[in-house]
Amino acid sequence: MLTHERLHAALAGRAFAFHETITSTNDHALTWIADGAPDGSLVIADVQTSGRGRLGRAWFAPAGTALMFSYICQPRLAHLPYMSMAGTVAVCEVVAALGAHVGIKWPNDVQIDGRKLCGVLPEANWNGGDLIGVTLGIGLNVRVDFRETPLAASAISLHDALGVTTLDRLDLLLHLLERLDYWTAHLGDDALFEAWTRRLTTIGQRVTVQQTQGAISGVAEQVIARARCSSVTTTACFSA
Numbered sequence: 001m002l003t004h005e006r007l008h009a010a011l012a013g014r015a016f017a018f019h020e021t022i023t024s025t026n027d028h029a030l031t032w033i034a035d036g037a038p039d040g041s042l043v044i045a046d047v048q049t050s051g052r053g054r055l056g057r058a059w060f061a062p063a064g065t066a067l068m069f070s071y072i073c074q075p076r077l078a079h080l081p082y083m084s085m086a087g088t089v090a091v092c093e094v095v096a097a098l099g100a101h102v103g104i105k106w107p108n109d110v111q112i113d114g115r116k117l118c119g120v121l122p123e124a125n126w127n128g129g130d131l132i133g134v135t136l137g138i139g140l141n142v143r144v145d146f147r148e149t150p151l152a153a154s155a156i157s158l159h160d161a162l163g164v165t166t167l168d169r170l171d172l173l174l175h176l177l178e179r180l181d182y183w184t185a186h187l188g189d190d191a192l193f194e195a196w197t198r199r200l201t202t203i204g205q206r207v208t209v210q211q212t213q214g215a216i217s218g219v220a221e222q223v224i225a226r227a228r229c230s231s232v233t234t235t236a237c238f239s240a
């Protein structure tokens, strides 16, 4: 169980806020960035009432079933496109170490057997044209029961994937933080881009773009910045 006391004891001085219920950890993190949250701060929640994905999509996770948090950091503007990569690669490393065969579906899904295990949502806070910080929202399904939901065929939890019932969200968080601290300190490195592309399941897949069929052959990096949030994304390279 996640509690303030357990987090406080385990996080060894890292700034954090724990909410049993919150609208969205990214909402709190964006406000905290404006108030000077230090690099590596965390906002963690057991339940979100308006958890979100990209483009305003809803993120589903009942109380006690998922690891949901926002990791705050202050990357250089040029490193914004790598935030999502740092998140997906960190999650893959932790999940692979548990014995699962895990991959990344471009741009921000971590999947097992083609089903979504985790979604990553980077959002930036700006002061005029200056980037003041980024929140990397991460939602990882630990024991979500999707059976009676519309996500039954498309989503998966770690417990089902691994055939276990005892994963501790705090242990998972601590392992993830170790990898997030590492990769966010190496955002511009080729090693991150390579670790990410190595795990991409999308490369080689056949797709149709404006009625032309082809295969995804690679990815290019691009940042699209908006006023208060930023869509930090990559562009698929397409060869017909």
Ligand code: BT5
Pocket: 023, 024, 025, 026, 027, 048, 050, 051, 052, 053, 054, 055, 057, 058, 059, 060, 061, 068, 069, 070, 108, 109, 116, 117, 118, 119, 120, 121, 137, 138, 139, 141, 144, 151, 154, 155, 156
């Ligand atoms: C994402 O968006 O995958 C990013 C999700 C980020 C969630 C975290 S939780 C902590 C932090 N605070 C927030 O408010 N958000 C972040 P996207 O690629 O747009 O995928 C959203 C879609 O995934 C939905 O439209 C559903 O189809 C599906 N979905 C919703 N909940 C899911 C779940 N628990 N597992 C798998 N798929 C889910």
